[in-house]
Amino acid sequence: MEGLWVVLLALLTAGYFALAGFDYGVGLLFRFVGRDEAERGRVLRSMTPFFLGNEVWLVAAAGVLFGAFPGLEGELLSAQRVPFVVVLVGLVAFTAAVQLRSHPWWDVPLVGGALTVAVGWGLLLGSVLGGPRALWGIGVPVLFLLHGAVFLTWRLRGPARERATRIARALVLPAVAFVAAAVAFGGVVREPGYGWIGAAVAVALLVGTWFALRSGAHRLAFLCTATTCVLPVLTVFGAQSVVTAGVMAHAPTLRALSWVALAVLPLVLLFQWATWWMSRAAR
Amino acid sequence: MDALGLARLQFAVTTSFHFLFVLLTLGLVTLVAIMQTRGAVTGNPVHARMTRFWGRLYVVNYALGIATGIVMEFQFGLNWSGLSHYAGDVFGAPLAVETLVAFFLESTFLGLWIFGWDRLGRWVHLALIWLVALTAYASALWIMVANAFLQHPVGHEERDGVLRLVDFPALLTNPLFTTAVWHVVLAALTVGGVFVTGVSAYHFIKRTTEVDFFRRSLRLGVVTTAVVTPLLVGAGFAQFPALMAWQPTKTADAGVGGAVGLGFMIQIGMVLLLVSWLTVPLLLRDLVVRMRFPLYLMVIGIPLPFIAAIGGWLYRELGRQPWLVYGLLRTEDAMSDVSRDGMLFSFIAFTAVFAVLAVADWVLIARLARRGPVEHAEPVSPLVPAL
Numbered sequence: 318m319e320g321l322w323v324v325l326l327a328l329l330t331a332g333y334f335a336l337a338g339f340d341y342g343v344g345l346l347f348r349f350v351g352r353d354e355a356e357r358g359r360v361l362r363s364m365t366p367f368f369l370g371n372e373v374w375l376v377a378a379a380g381v382l383f384g385a386f387p388g389l390e391g392e393l394l395s396a397q398r399v400p401f402v403v404v405l406v407g408l409v410a411f412t413a414a415v416q417l418r419s420h421p422w423w424d425v426p427l428v429g430g431a432l433t434v435a436v437g438w439g440l441l442l443g444s445v446l447g448g449p450r451a452l453w454g455i456g457v458p459v460l461f462l463l464h465g466a467v468f469l470t471w472r473l474r475g476p477a478r479e480r481a482t483r484i485a486r487a488l489v490l491p492a493v494a495f496v497a498a499a500v501a502f503g504g505v506v507r508e509p510g511y512g513w514i515g516a517a518v519a520v521a522l523l524v525g526t527w528f529a530l531r532s533g534a535h536r537l538a539f540l541c542t543a544t545t546c547v548l549p550v551l552t553v554f555g556a557q558s559v560v561t562a563g564v565m566a567h568a569p570t571l572r573a574l575s576w577v578a579l580a581v582l583p584l585v586l587l588f589q590w591a592t593w594w595m596s597r598a599a600r
Numbered sequence: 601m602d603a604l605g606l607a608r609l610q611f612a613v614t615t616s617f618h619f620l621f622v623l624l625t626l627g628l629v630t631l632v633a634i635m636q637t638r639g640a641v642t643g644n645p646v647h648a649r650m651t652r653f654w655g656r657l658y659v660v661n662y663a664l665g666i667a668t669g670i671v672m673e674f675q676f677g678l679n680w681s682g683l684s685h686y687a688g689d690v691f692g693a694p695l696a697v698e699t700l701v702a703f704f705l706e707s708t709f710l711g712l713w714i715f716g717w718d719r720l721g722r723w724v725h726l727a728l729i730w731l732v733a734l735t736a737y738a739s740a741l742w743i744m745v746a747n748a749f750l751q752h753p754v755g756h757e758e759r760d761g762v763l764r765l766v767d768f769p770a771l772l773t774n775p776l777f778t779t780a781v782w783h784v785v786l787a788a789l790t791v792g793g794v795f796v797t798g799v800s801a802y803h804f805i806k807r808t809t810e811v812d813f814f815r816r817s818l819r820l821g822v823v824t825t826a827v828v829t830p831l832l833v834g835a836g837f838a839q840f841p842a843l844m845a846w847q848p849t850k851t852a853d854a855g856v857g858g859a860v861g862l863g864f865m866i867q868i869g870m871v872l873l874l875v876s877w878l879t880v881p882l883l884l885r886d887l888v889v890r891m892r893f894p895l896y897l898m899v900i901g902i903p904l905p906f907i908a909a910i911g912g913w914l915y916r917e918l919g920r921q922p923w924l925v926y927g928l929l930r931t932e933d934a935m936s937d938v939s940r941d942g943m944l945f946s947f948i949a950f951t952a953v954f955a956v957l958a959v960a961d962w963v964l965i966a967r968l969a970r971r972g973p974v975e976h977a978e979p980v981s982p983l984v985p986a987l
Contacts, residue, residue, distance in 0.1 A: 366715040369666070373707035376666075377699050379673045384696025387688020391681030395936040398678055402946045405674055406953050409667040413957045416663035417964055426957075566689045566765075573768045574696055581700045588708045595712075595719060 318571050322385045323560055325578055329381055331547040333374035334438075338546035339539075340364060340371050342465015344411060344431030345458070348424060350469055350480050361418070363472040366596050368415055370589045375408075377585075384574055388564030400441040407433025435461045446553045447504025456495035457549065463488040464542040467526065471535035482530065485538075489527045492545070496520055499549075506556040515552030519545050606943040607679045607935055610950060612917075616910055617954045618672050621665035621961075623909055626736050626785070627792020628658040631820060633729045640726045646812055653973040654796065654817070657965055659714060664961045666707065671950060673699065678946065680924070682934030687749075687763045687925050690756045694745040694771060702739030706732055740788070741781055748777030751916070752846045753925050763928070775842040780916070783839060786832035787912070790825055790872060791905045794898075797821030799969045801898035804889045813973055819883055826880050829873040836869060836912070843919075847926065850919035858918035861911030868908035872901070 343364045351357030382390045394401055411430025414423045435458035443453030466485035470478055500516045522541045529538035554560065565571070601609070632655050639647030676683060676695075684692060712720075713728040720728070748771075749755075755770030756763040771777070800818035808814055843850050851859060875897070882888040889895065924931040 366711065369707040369711040369714075372666070372670075373704050376670055376673055376707075377704040379670075380696040380699025380703070383673075383676060383684060383688065384692040387684040387692050390677040390688065390692075391684040391936070394674065394677030395681045395938070398936070398938060398942060398946070401674060401678060402949060405671050406949050408670055409950075409953050409957065412667045412670070413663050413961065417660065417961060419964060566692065569768070570689045570693050570765045573693055573765065577697050577700055581705060585704055585708050588705075588712055592708075592712050592715060595715065 318568060318575070319562055319565055321575065322381070322565065322571055325582075326378065326381050326386065326560070327551060328582075329374055329378035330550055333371075333378055334546045334550055335543040336367065336371035336374060338461045338464045338543070339468040340368060340415075340465075341411070341431040341435045341458075342461040342463070343469060344415065344427055344465070345435070345462055346465050346469065346481070346484060348428065349484070350466075350473070350477050352476075354421065356477055360469065360473065360477060361415070363469065365415065366592060367589075370592060372408075372412055381574075381578075385566050385571055386560065386564050387566055389560060392564065393559070397441055397444055400437050400444060404434055404437035404441065407431070407437055432458065442549055442553045445557055445559065446499075446506065447557075448499060449502050452495070452498055452502060453549075456492075456499060459488060459491050459495055460542075460546050460549070463492050463526070464539075464546050467530070467535070467538045467542045470530065471539050485530055486527070489523055489530075493520055493523050496523070507558045508556050511552050511555035515548050515555075519548045522548075603938055603940040603943045604932055604935055606940065606947050607938070608931065610679065610943070610947040611675060612914075613947075613951050613954070614668060614671055614675060615913070615917075617958055618665070618668035619909065619913060620906055620958075621661055621668060622740075623788045623791040623906065624661050624795060625658065625665045626740060626788035627790070628654060628661065628795065629729070629733045629736055629792075630789060631792050631796055631824065632658055633733045634820070636726055636729050640722050646816065649813060649973050650817060653813075656968055657799075659710075660961065660965050660968060662710065664958055667957065668954060669703065679936050679938065679943070680934050681936040683924060683929065685762070686929050686934070687753075687756075690753070690763050690765045690771075691746055691749055691925070693765060693768065694742045694749070698739055698742035698746070702735050702742060706735035706739060709735060737785065740784055744781040744784060745771050745774070745777050747916075748774045748780060750925050751920055752776040753928055758928075763925075776839075776846060779835070779839040779842050783832065783835040783912075786828050786835055787905065787909050789828045790832055791909065793821045793824035793828060793876075794872065794901055794905050795821070797825060798898045798902035801895040802970070803972060805892070805895050805899070808972065810973060815886065815889075818888070822876060822879050822883060822888075825872060826876040829869065829876055833869045833873055836866070847919060850915075853921055854915050854919035855921075858915040861914035861918075863911075865908040865912040865915070868904045868911075872904065872908075875901070 343360065347357055347360040351360040382393075407430045409430070410426035411434055414425075414427035414430055417423060418427060436454045439453040439455065439457030440450050442457065443450035446453070463485060466481050466488060469481035470485050473481055496516050496519045500512060503512055506512060522545045526538050526541040526545070529535070529541060566574075632651055635647050635654060636651040638644070639651055673695075709728055709731045713725065713732055716725055716728060752774055753763075754774050755765060755767040757766050758764075796817055798821075800814040800821060803810065803814045804818070847853075851862070854862070879888055879894060882891065882894065920926055922930055922932070924934045
């Protein structure tokens with residue numbers, strides 16, 4: 318029972334970073350990938366069909382954190398209060414601006430929000446790991462930027478795609494450098510094995526991204542960067558053994574929640590997959 | 601003000617903003633679903649156009665509902681870690697169900713509804729808006745389950761200094777849940793009815809050429825309000841026996857703020873009940889449009905149900921003090937270990953962002969509402985290119 322909930326929390330968190338990661342990347346890049354207002358609108362609209370579905374993985378993860386891991390929720394959020402507040406403020410600005418952008422004025426909260434969220438998650442992970450926060454505050458946005466650029470390479474056509482591809486290629490090396498530096502300057506952790514495995518897989522995926530981009534296998538490149546965005550979170554939380562039985566709710570609560578989770582998750586996966594499938598037909 | 605006062609104020613501000621958007625979301629999605637159903641059944645294009653116009657306003661309103669909702673979710677852990685430590689096993693359960701069943705599914709369905717416009721079959725697309733509505737109501741239901749537990753904790757036992765869940769169904773039969781949930785749902789429907797009435801009335805004041813479009817909208821709004829308000833008022837007063845039984849000192853504990861909120865809510869409820877029933881006969885032969893002065897009252901009336909809802913909510917929450925979990929956990933004992941400066945920082949940051957974005961959102965809603973049902977309009981936003 319406990320194992321099921323650890324897997325579920327990891328899955329929801331992974332889903333959030335894999336999906337919302339490219340939202341923030343696109344939010345940071347769309348003004349550069351699109352040269353005029355019409356093109357920028359097109360770039361953003363390549364992301365927005367998935368937007369509500371992407372961001373809501375975080376809400377679900379937070380709900381599971383509260384319901385099934387009440388000890389961790391209080392401990393983690395109070396201990397990392399400032400980075401969480403920063404992330405949330407950025408998230409509110411970004412979420413609202415993407416949905417309401419009726420004028421280029423909205424790009425201030427849109428780009429600012431995306432940057433705040435990306436840097437904020439970096440700082441937060443750096444704090445939990447005990448590594449240099451500045452490194453993580455730069456590194457995580459680099460991963461999101463790469464993920465966003467690969468997404469745009471996959472979804473766009475014409476000159477905008479060329480620009481997105483150039484940006485994606487230029488970002489692969491900095492991303493590898495970040496992973497290497499994160500390992501080299503990492504603090505003392507409880508389970509160092511996680512860090513080594515996570516870093517090795519991340520580097521392999523980034524090399525894979527490079528070759529997939531070169532050979533035009535855009536969907537494969539997207540899967541590589543999506544997984545790369547997930548790795549830091551799972552690695553850091555695993556390395557510090559943040560999730561233990563002591564922080565979890567007791568069996569009756571978990572049992573009651575399990576039925577709900579097992580019923581809902583397949584539905585969400587089915588309907589989100591339907592959105593992707595439909596967008597393929599529409600493109 | 602000390603850290604505790606700031607933490608409470610931050611919670612009140614966040615919840616109030618969230619509540620304002622959620623009320624209209626719930627009310628409007630129901631009416632949009634009704635419009636779309638009539639369109640699908642009758643095939644009359646005016647219903648499809650109504651669905652599109654009111655659906656746009658609904659989606660733009662939803663944007664801040666989700667944004668403030670995310671902060672609501674995290675705020676418990678940020679500022680009130682004592683609550684999750686002591687009562688997380690019980691209080692967290694309905695909250696987790698809400699995020700999974702309602703929020704998670706609702707956003708997924710809504711994304712598909714927006715994106716599926718003109719792409720999905722008529723009946724599939726219709727089913728989606730009803731699924732959005734259904735999950736939105738499920739959201740309200742589970743939030744009220746969680747809130748009722750704070751008002752009147754049931755279904756738990758205390759072991760080793762923390763609460764454990766022993767009876768999950770008891771949360772759903774909590775007398776302070778079963779009486780309040782109807783009141784909240786009916787309040788949301790009233791907000792939707794009054795909003796649709798008011799916006800339609802505005803277009804008649806401006807002598808719109810879309811007479812059929814706004815006549816149908818106005819009628820739907822007035823009839824909804826007239827049908828719902830008696831039940832709303834009834835469900836409101838029906839709560840007092842349960843409140844007197846379980847929180848006998850509520851009105852005294854609520855203080856001046858709570859009492860004023862309660863008074864405003866009751867008066868506004870009565871006025872809406874009376875006025876909506878007086879308006880129903882005037883719908884005959886468009887008397888209400890020809891008389892003109894009721895139209896102005898309808899526009900002025902738009903904020904009233906919002907004010908009433910905030911008033912009623914203040915009474916419910918202030919009347920719970922000094923308890924966070926009634927009789928078990930004091931509010932002051934539940935606060936996270938945060939300095940006054942830390943609390944001030946988050947309070948100012950969230951309040952400022954909410955205020956700016958809420959005003960921007962309302963301006964956008966007002967502009968779209970004034971523009972009316974234009975065909976081939978520019979995209980409202982990147983999210984709603986189809987609408």
